Amino acid sequence: MNISVIGAGYVGLVTGACFAELGNHVTCIDVNQTKIDRLRRGILPIYEPGLEALLLSNMHAHRLHFQTTLLETIVDPQVIFIAVGTPSDKDGSADIKFVLEAARNIGTFIKHDCVIVDKSTVPVGMADQVRAIIQTQLAQRGLSIQFDVVSNPEFLREGAAIEDFMRPDRVIIGLASDYAKCTMLDLYLPIMRNPERIYFMSVKDAEMTKYAANAMLATRISFMNEMAMLCDRMGVDIENVRIGIGSDTRIGSAFLYPGCGYGGSCFPKDVRALIKMAEQHEIDPTILRAAEERNDAQKRLLPQKIIRFFGEDLSNICIGVWGLAFKPETDDMREAPSLILLEQLIKRGAHVQAYDPAAMEAARTILPAHWFRSNQLTLVEHQYDALQQADALALVTEWKPFCYPDITVMKNLMRQKIVFDGRNQYNLHHMQEAGFQYFGIGRGLSAPVGFDTTLDTFSC
Ligand SMILES: NC(=O)c1ccc[n+]([C@@H]2O[C@H](COP(=O)([O-])OP(=O)(O)OC[C@H]3O[C@@H](n4cnc5c(N)ncnc54)[C@H](O)[C@@H]3O)[C@@H](O)[C@H]2O)c1
Structure with a gap:
C-alpha cells in the first residue's frame, strides 16, 4: 500500500518505519526542514531502541522516504496518517492547531480517493472537524474526491515503541464505512493475525478510548503515590x-x-x-x-x-x-x-x-x-x-x-x-x-534497620 504519515515525531516515525518494514511504501512528512534533511541522511531526531536500524534498512530498500509537504510524495497515498503533536494549550485543553493544519494540507494536495487516519490524540469530535476542513478545500479546488476519516489512536510506549507497534495487544479503530474497514484490515492484518483483537467502533468512541486509557493509567499511579504518602507517615x-x-x-x-x-x-x-x-x-x-x-x-x-x-x-x-x-x-x-x-x-x-x-x-x-x-x-x-x-x-x-x-x-x-x-x-x-x-517514596520512615521485611521478589 502507499502510505503517507504527516508528522515525523515519536509516533509518526515509528508508524512510518513499521509499516515500511511490512512492505508498504511510506513517505513521512514533516514541516521541520532540518529534521527532514537529517532523516534523509539517516540521522534520527529521537532515541528509540530499534528505530534506527528499521529506518535505515527501509530507506535502503526504497520503501521509506522523507518530504516536507504532501505535494512532494512520489506516489499518491491510499492512506494518510495524521501523527502531529497535540500539546496542551494555555487553558489545558488540547492544542489542535497542528491537526487542523495537517487537514488543510490534505485538502489542498490529495488527488485521489483515500483514507485519512488520525493517530494523534485528539478531542472527541475532531474527526468531524478534519472532514469539514478537507471538504471545504476540495470544494474550493472543484474536486469530488471520496475520503474517510478514521480514528486509530496510538498506544505505543516510548522505549518499547517498535515492539508495541509490531505486537500490539489490541488495535482500536473508529470508522463509519466498509471501505475504510477493509483498508484498515489490510494494513493491520500482517501484525494482527488474531483479528478479534482489532476493535472496531464509532470514531468518537475510539477518540475517547485513548483519553480514558491514559487517564486510567495516570490515576493508578497517582493513587499509589497517595498511598505512598500515607505509608511514609x-x-x-x-x-x-x-x-x-x-x-x-x-x-x-x-x-x-x-x-x-x-x-x-x-x-x-x-x-x-x-x-x-x-x-x-x-x-x-x-x-x-x-x-x-x-x-x-x-x-x-x-x-x-x-x-x-x-x-x-x-x-x-x-x-x-x-x-x-x-x-x-x-x-x-x-x-x-x-x-x-x-x-x-x-x-x-x-x-x-x-x-x-x-x-x-x-x-x-x-x-x-x-x-x-x-x-x-x-x-x-x-x-x-x-x-x-x-x-x-x-x-x-x-x-x-x-x-x-x-x-x-x-x-x-x-x-x-x-x-x-x-x-x-x-x-x-x-x-x-x-x-x-x-x-525512598513511601518506604516508612520508622521501618526498623536490621530486619529485612522487604519481600525477596524485590531484591535490587
Ligand atoms: N509520544 C508518545 O509516546 C505517544 C504515544 C501515543 C500517542 N501519542 C500522540 O501522538 C501525537 C504525536 O505525538 P509525538 O510524541 O509523536 O509528537 P512529536 O512532537 O514528537 O512530533 C510531532 C511532529 O509533527 C510535526 N508537525 C507539526 N505540524 C505539522 C504539519 N502540519 N505537517 C507536518 N508535520 C507537522 C512536528 O514538526 C513534529 O516533528 C500526539 O497527539 C500524542 O499525544 C504520542
Whole structure:
C-alpha cells in the first residue's frame, strides 16, 4: 500500500518505519526542514531502541522516504496518517492547531480517493472537524474526491515503541464505512493475525478510548503515590503493599509503581485535556483533577525531601542526579520530574551533577543556558561522575544501569552517603547496612534497620 504519515515525531516515525518494514511504501512528512534533511541522511531526531536500524534498512530498500509537504510524495497515498503533536494549550485543553493544519494540507494536495487516519490524540469530535476542513478545500479546488476519516489512536510506549507497534495487544479503530474497514484490515492484518483483537467502533468512541486509557493509567499511579504518602507517615513500606495488592487479579500489578510523578508527552497533557472536555460538558471531573493534583505534588516531593534534610540553603551542597528522561529507554524530557527537581535545587544554590544514558542532548537543548553558565548544573559523561564529591544521589529515572549500581564505587566517590530514591529501586535495608542514609517514596520512615521485611521478589 502507499502510505503517507504527516508528522515525523515519536509516533509518526515509528508508524512510518513499521509499516515500511511490512512492505508498504511510506513517505513521512514533516514541516521541520532540518529534521527532514537529517532523516534523509539517516540521522534520527529521537532515541528509540530499534528505530534506527528499521529506518535505515527501509530507506535502503526504497520503501521509506522523507518530504516536507504532501505535494512532494512520489506516489499518491491510499492512506494518510495524521501523527502531529497535540500539546496542551494555555487553558489545558488540547492544542489542535497542528491537526487542523495537517487537514488543510490534505485538502489542498490529495488527488485521489483515500483514507485519512488520525493517530494523534485528539478531542472527541475532531474527526468531524478534519472532514469539514478537507471538504471545504476540495470544494474550493472543484474536486469530488471520496475520503474517510478514521480514528486509530496510538498506544505505543516510548522505549518499547517498535515492539508495541509490531505486537500490539489490541488495535482500536473508529470508522463509519466498509471501505475504510477493509483498508484498515489490510494494513493491520500482517501484525494482527488474531483479528478479534482489532476493535472496531464509532470514531468518537475510539477518540475517547485513548483519553480514558491514559487517564486510567495516570490515576493508578497517582493513587499509589497517595498511598505512598500515607505509608511514609505510618511506618509502612509501600513496596510490600504494592506487591500485596498487585497480586489480586482484580487489580493486577501494572502501573502500581509509586515514584516522583508521571511525566512525558502523554499522561499530563491528556489528563488536562480530558478535564477540559469534562468541564465543557458541565461535568465536574473530580477524579481526574485529583490525579493531576497528586502528580503535581509528587513531582515536588523528591526536592522537598532533599530540602528537608539539608535545609533551605543548598549553596554548599552537591547533588548527583541519575536520570533526566521522563522514563527509561527514551530521551524524551517533556514534563519530566527531573525538570522540577533541577529547578528546585538550583534556585536554592545547589550544584547539580546530572547524567542520563540518552537524554543528555535533549537536556543541553531545553534546560536554561544560565544554569550551565553559572556552573550550577554540570552534565557529566558517566553515571559515576555524577557522584564525585556529591552530598547525595537523587535517582529520578529507573534506567537499568542505575538499578544495580556498584555500592563500593558509590561509597568511595560520595562526600556524604545519602540516597534519595525517587523510583524505589533500592533495597532499603541493603542500603542502610551499606552505611547509606536512604529516603525512598513511601518506604516508612520508622521501618526498623536490621530486619529485612522487604519481600525477596524485590531484591535490587
Ligand atoms: N509520544 C508518545 O509516546 C505517544 C504515544 C501515543 C500517542 N501519542 C500522540 O501522538 C501525537 C504525536 O505525538 P509525538 O510524541 O509523536 O509528537 P512529536 O512532537 O514528537 O512530533 C510531532 C511532529 O509533527 C510535526 N508537525 C507539526 N505540524 C505539522 C504539519 N502540519 N505537517 C507536518 N508535520 C507537522 C512536528 O514538526 C513534529 O516533528 C500526539 O497527539 C500524542 O499525544 C504520542
